[in-house]
Amino acid sequence: xxxxxxxxxxxxxxxxxxxxxxxxxxxxxxxxxxxxxxxxxxxxxxxxxxxxxxxxxxxxxxxxxxxxxxxxxxxxxxxxxxxxxxxxxxxxxxxxxxxxxxxxxxxxxxxxxxxxxxxxxxxxxx
Amino acid sequence: xxxxxxxxxxxxxxxxxxxxxxxxxxxxxxxxxxxxxxxxxxxxxxxxxxxxxxxxxxxxxxxxxxxxxxxxxxxxxxxxxxxxxxxxxxxxxxxxxxxxxxxxxxx
Numbered sequence: 001x002x003x004x005x006x007x008x009x010x011x012x013x014x015x016x017x018x019x020x021x022x023x024x025x026x027x028x029x030x031x032x033x034x035x036x037x038x039x040x041x042x043x044x045x046x047x048x049x050x051x052x053x054x055x056x057x058x059x060x061x062x063x064x065x066x067x068x069x070x071x072x073x074x075x076x077x078x079x080x081x082x083x084x085x086x087x088x089x090x091x092x093x094x095x096x097x098x099x100x101x102x103x104x105x106x107x108x109x110x111x112x113x114x115x116x117x118x119x120x121x122x123x124x125x126x
Numbered sequence: 127x128x129x130x131x132x133x134x135x136x137x138x139x140x141x142x143x144x145x146x147x148x149x150x151x152x153x154x155x156x157x158x159x160x161x162x163x164x165x166x167x168x169x170x171x172x173x174x175x176x177x178x179x180x181x182x183x184x185x186x187x188x189x190x191x192x193x194x195x196x197x198x199x200x201x202x203x204x205x206x207x208x209x210x211x212x213x214x215x216x217x218x219x220x221x222x223x224x225x226x227x228x229x230x231x232x233x
Contacts, residue, residue: 035222037169044227045161045169045212061221095168099222102175111216112159112174119168 002026004034004096004117011123012086019082020120022096029077030054033099035113036070036081040092050099051079086124093119130158130213130225137231138203146198148213148225156216158196160189161224164209172211173198200230208232 007021022034035050049060053072060070072079079096097113130150138144148158157176161169171180173189186201196215200207213225 037224044210045163045214045224047214047222047224050222059220061223097169108216109155110157110159110175111214111222112171113161113169113214114171114174114180116168116170 002098002115004098004115006094006096006117006120009121009123011125013126014085014087014124016086016124017082017084018086018122019080020094020122022079022081022117024077024079024098027098030074033101034070034072034079035097035099036068036079037095037097037113037116038064038092039095039119045095048081053077053079086122088124088126090122091124093121095119130215130223132211132213132225132228134226135229135231137233138200139233140205141202143199143201144203144230146200146211146228146230148196148198148215149194150215150225151194152215152217152223153191153194153196155218157191158189158213158215160187160196160198161212161214162207162209163212169212203230203232205232 005023030053033050036048038046048064051058051070051072053074058070069082096117102110159174160172162172163169172187177189188199190197211228
């Protein structure tokens with residue numbers, strides 16, 4: 001079974017650092033990108049960025065560039081999302097998702113996210 | 127623009143048909159994917175590409191696209207279809223923004 005299992009809930013103080021994880025199993029981890037998605041309380045989904053675990057190439061949404069770092073350790077099939085200095089506004093549920101791309105016909109016009117991790121709730125409060 | 131716009135909420139009578147739309151310039155070049163999210167749960171893929179359903183998704187879910195608009199249709203809505211639905215698409219910068227989300231209520 002293909003699945004992504006995320007690390008547990010975190011409670012942190014403003015200014016602290018944090019790294020959360022997403023472990024893939026049941027498939028070749030280096031064959032698919034991993035994306036991270038934020039959902040603030042009561043709000044919609046926001047794509048943060050993605051990583052290609054085969055070479056650690058990343059690209060970020062302009063909204064998150066410089067605020068978080070996405071990385072991966074292919075030897076243990078795990079992707080990470082990290083903050084160097086948390087803010088209260090980082091309080092949210094964070095999901096990882098396997099990203100697939102269909103480039104048939106010579107152009108990559110179809111992307112989708114499947115499966116998703118169960119989510120990691122990050123609470124930042126003094 | 128890479129924004130994807132959805133109606134905030136729609137309602138449908140049990141057993142009837144509802145269409146959820148997603149508008150954005152990127153949809154002229156790239157296909158949308160659609161996600162169902164129930165309260166307290168992770169999103170689940172329901173439609174991707176031209177009109178592809180992952181295994182396990184009922185065939186009452188279908189997708190279509192025209193111009194700058196992608197649509198998700200639920201034909202014969204069931205009580206368990208009550209959820210938030212989000213579209214997503216690549217944009218020309220290689221980003222993957224989500225739509226604003228639509229809350230579907232089954233009456």
